[in-house]
Amino acid sequence: xxxxxxxxxxxxxxxxxxxxxxxxxxxxxxxxxxxxxxxxxxxxxxxxxxxxxxxxxxxxxxxxxxxxxxxxxxxxxxxxxxxxxxxxxxxxxxxxxxxxxxxxxxxxxxxxxxxxxxxxxxxxxxxxxxxxxxxxxxxxxxxxxxxxxxxxxxxxxxxxxxxxxxxxxxxxxxxxxxxxxxxxxxxxxxxxxxxxxxxxxxxxxxxxxxxxxxxxxxxxxxxxxxxxxxxxxxxxxxxxxxxxxxxxxxxxxxxxxxxxxxxxxxxxxxxxxxxxxxxxxxxxxxxxxxxxxxxxxxxxxxxxxxxxxxxxxxxx
Numbered sequence: 001x002x003x004x005x006x007x008x009x010x011x012x013x014x015x016x017x018x019x020x021x022x023x024x025x026x027x028x029x030x031x032x033x034x035x036x037x038x039x040x041x042x043x044x045x046x047x048x049x050x051x052x053x054x055x056x057x058x059x060x061x062x063x064x065x066x067x068x069x070x071x072x073x074x075x076x077x078x079x080x081x082x083x084x085x086x087x088x089x090x091x092x093x094x095x096x097x098x099x100x101x102x103x104x105x106x107x108x109x110x111x112x113x114x115x116x117x118x119x120x121x122x123x124x125x126x127x128x129x130x131x132x133x134x135x136x137x138x139x140x141x142x143x144x145x146x147x148x149x150x151x152x153x154x155x156x157x158x159x160x161x162x163x164x165x166x167x168x169x170x171x172x173x174x175x176x177x178x179x180x181x182x183x184x185x186x187x188x189x190x191x192x193x194x195x196x197x198x199x200x201x202x203x204x205x206x207x208x209x210x211x212x213x214x215x216x217x218x219x220x221x222x223x224x225x226x227x228x229x230x231x232x233x234x235x236x237x238x239x240x241x242x243x244x245x246x247x248x249x250x251x252x253x254x255x256x257x258x259x260x261x262x263x264x265x266x267x268x269x270x271x272x273x274x275x276x277x278x279x280x281x282x283x284x285x286x287x288x289x290x291x292x293x294x295x296x297x298x299x300x301x302x303x304x305x306x307x308x309x310x311x312x313x314x315x316x
């Protein structure tokens with residue numbers, strides 16, 4: 001299954017970065033992309049720690065735009081490709097709305113499952129205790145921030161790197177490498193603990209699910225939306241931790257507090273992403289994607305318009 005172009009056909013004009021260089025570039029762009037925003041936030045006296053203020057949370061999330069810009073510039077200027085080749089192709093509205101709905105459904109299923117197992121108690125009504133415009137603004141602002149953050153991470157992993165690796169080595173390598181990197185990037189969210197380890201297992205499953213989702217749709221729109229909805233609905237819908245981070249906003253559904261149950265039910269300090277309920281939900285999602293033909297070779301994949309022996313294909 002090597003030589004698969006996931007999102008759009010390649011032409012003789014397109015360049016393709018070497019696999020090892022693409023992996024290094026991905027990590028470098030993720031790190032460098034956060035530097036300008038970090039400097040700006042520190043100069044403005046805004047804490048870099050999530051949960052201190054909703055403005056800080058929003059700006060931290062929006063800072064991921066710098067990462068996306070680096071990838072866009074590399075694809076445009078060096079590889080001479082359009083954004084369609086990294087997944088931003090046709091049918092934006094339908095795919096994005098469906099991705100949002102699926103992300104909301106999956107996160108709602110996780111919260112519902114943990115609640116059914118006694119993992120949560122209702123602490124208060126959250127936003128609805130005293131609804132006001134001043135409380136609603138942070139909810140919308142953080143959502144916009146998650147739109148940027150979710151898209152930036154997907155551009156890096158499923159849009160750029162997975163596509164590059166799949167075009168040379170096949171989709172299994174593409175999913176595998178990006179999933180490992182995606183998990184490692186979350187490894188510093190907490191100190192080493194059982195919650196962190198379980199959370200990383202589930203992030204591996206998320207990476208596999210995202211990879212299959214993008215491959216099945218031959219697009220990045222739905223995955224970006226799913227990622228956004230998942231993070232936002234967990235953190236702002238119910239006030240629980242997102243990958244070990246808590247946000248400064250009144251929950252839009254209800255404010256939940258963890259009950260005195262084993263950590264593996266709630267995920268402990270890592271939040272629902274460290275819960276065994278999330279493991280079950282994600283495994284079901286992966287099985288569903290596979291049953292829908294996400295791994296069937298040649299099922300609608302765009303193909304290169306030139307042979308692998310073409311001189312252009314050998315360019316870095």
